[in-house]
Amino acid sequence: MKKDLDQEQAAYIIDVCASANLRTVSGSLTQLYNHLLKPTGLKITQYYMLGNIxxxxxxxxxxxxxIMLLDQTTVTRNLNILNDSGYVQIKRAEQxxxxxxxxxxxxxxEKLNDATPIWIRVQEEIEGSIGKAEYMGLLEKLDALQNVIDNFKSSST
Amino acid sequence: MKKDLDQEQAAYIIDVCASANLRTVSGSLTQLYNHLLKPTGLKITQYYMLGNIxxxxxxxxxxxxxIMLLDQTTVTRNLNILNDSGYVQIKRAEQxxxxxxxxxxxxxxEKLNDATPIWIRVQEEIEGSIGKAEYMGLLEKLDALQNVIDNFKSSST
DNA sequence: ACTGTATGTATGTATATACATGTATTGGTA
DNA sequence: TACCAATACATGTATATACATACATACAGT
Structure with missing residues (x-):
């Protein structure tokens, strides 16, 4: 006898789902950054990739x-955009x-430098509003979650 | 005299950036879910949207x-996919x-019911590994962050 | 040197997402 | 009532992302 999902259970899932909660907050923050970064012509993902490079x-x-935890094909495509804008140079390795x-x-x-004050403004607003220690606690929890995910992934190999 | 970003500062930014940390964990978890959900043919975003519906x-x-904190145009497009699969029905309102x-x-x-055990398995693994209380703390922090973002957005209107 | 495998990158395809803008419908107001 | 503003949805375009797969190069073993 199968027990089907009722609306209350579904509401609970929606409420506590780790994936949804992360995606939602992440999406909102991405939107905020992209809005503020508009004058620079960079998106926050591009800023982040440029910083890594x-x-x-x-x-x-x-x-x-x-290092960015992205698929190689995603990197290829995102790099092409940065390349077309003239922000990076891509060449074959000699060896x-x-x-x-x-x-x-x-x-x-230059773009990286243009965008950094905006990044700082948002980051300071966040750390200032929820508290520096609280923020560090959040990063730690995110890190712990990342480890759980990684373990789960490698265990199901 | 302009002070330009050095590599050490850039490394710091990369390390603590709220947007990057959230996006990375969110992406990893999405990947894990999508991998496990593959037999059902659903993606975690679709599962979540179906749950909301x-x-x-x-x-x-x-x-x-x-309610999902998504742009209307995003909803329209995601719904079309669910509609093409026959998972939802869309009709004009009478009034x-x-x-x-x-x-x-x-x-x-049916799909929702097929996918739910998989959702539960991951969620339980997460809550079990980092601890239920810790997990609830994470959700609270994410909520606090969401509020900061929302305030920032409305203040820059 | 040849061959097969491993490694690094690119491409086809699909979903997720947002912004700017267009279109249709409703409802209020002169 | 005719018009205009607001509302609801769709479309064009662009980026971000991944999976399956193809392609090219390097390397190891015979």
């Missing part, structure tokens, strides 16, 4: 995917011509 | 967007022919 010069596409290495351009670096 | 029968497209109301179909309800 600046921090790890001559990184390969795959490595970039690994291994399969590999491509990415570097930020002068223009890309 | 089941919980609020005859809801309008706009209202659905409001106001601008409005469309959405209802879950029998088939959609």
């Amino acid at each position: 600046y921090t790890s010069p001559d990184i390969s596409i795959s490595k970039l995917g690994e 291994d011509s399969r590999t491509k290495v990415v570097t930020i351009t002068e223009l890309g670096y | 089941y919980t609020s029968p005859d809801i309008s497209i706009s209202k659905l967007g409001e 106001d022919s601008r409005t469309k109301v959405v209802t879950i179909t029998e088939l959609g309800y």
